[in-house]
Amino acid sequence: MWRLMSAVAALIAAILALLLFKIDACPQPMNILQYVRTYGLRIFGSPSPFQVTFLGASTLLFEDASQALLIDGFFTRPSLPAFTVAPDVAAIDKALEAAQITTTAATRTLTLVGVVVNHSHYDHAMDSSVVADRTGARLIGSNSTANIARGRMFPEDRITVISGGESFCVGHFRISPVRTGHVPLPFGLDNPGEISMPTDPTTIGDYKEGGTFAIFVQYSGRGRNIMVQGSAGFSANALQGKSAAVAYLAVGGLSLDSNETHRDNYWTEIMQVAPQRVVPIHWDDLSGPAASATPNKSSKAGIAFVEDRAKTAGIQFQVPTIGTKVDPFQGL
DSSP: OOOHHHHHHHHHHHHHHHHOOOOOOOOOOHHHHHHHHTTTTTTTTTOSSSSEESSSOOOOOOSEEEEEEEEEEEOOOOOOOOOOOOOOOHHHHHHHHHBOOOSSSSOBBBBEEEEESSOOOOHHTTTHHHHHHHTOOOEEHHHHHHHHHHTTTOOOGEEOOOOOOOEETTTTTTEEEEOOOOOOOGGGOOOOOOOHHHHHOOGGSOOOOOOOEEEEEEETTSSSSEEEEESSOTTTTTTTOOOOSSSEEEEETTTGGGGGHHHHHHHHHHGOOOSSSEEEEEOOOOSSSSGOOOOOHHHHHHHHHHHHHHHHHHHHOOOTTTEEEOOOEEEE
């Protein structure tokens, strides 16, 4: 009997040790149960904790049960045309509350570990440093994005400047940006150039592009990639050698007649990552509440283009619903 009890105690101790054993997940470890859930293996049918929510424009929220990563974080959505623009703190706070993100004023479910900015136009970078400031998150983007933050006295030690080609972890998420390009727009509306000095922009024109990135995200630094293209532009062969099971693709500007050749080349470049599913983003008007946004006339043509190409290539196509959490890999 004593031997049996000793064997049972040893078995229980071994199981507890295994469950408590930490597996490296980027810089933050997770226990064996979290690890198993992460990679799609289901314990008694439990869902993966990893989810993505589309929040309008090219703003995407990546989250698990405790941490979150935000792409862009554009919530002000000012009415246009406007002579001046500025972050709407009330709108930002409302969006953070809806997403259950902890702020300096309220403890909630999710800790925001990073805000990654695709490029520095107003509909990407205007709110990003304010979001990061109110949540304690790290701000990640080009030097132009950093200079917007610096102009608002954002802490330098929470800024990560990227140029493309890096790969690093923020919380449970691995970030790998690749320098690409912005969709070409007529009359200089693509607003090229850099923000070379710290500044707090006051007009849309002040928000220079500052370099555009394809942002690759891996949950826990392993497994399948997600690629986010916040603008429908490209740089030839920049994505060569990369892979992503899911590609979130900006479609704004693809419907322009002047961009017919660009559309074909854009799709060719996207195919280098061999996505199994494509999800169109950046299709709304950028003004008014995101929750009520619908594709505008121009973007409908861009969505139709991506849908047609995906169908021809045998790739799953999925239009996201604003504010709805999804497992991005479900069904793949």
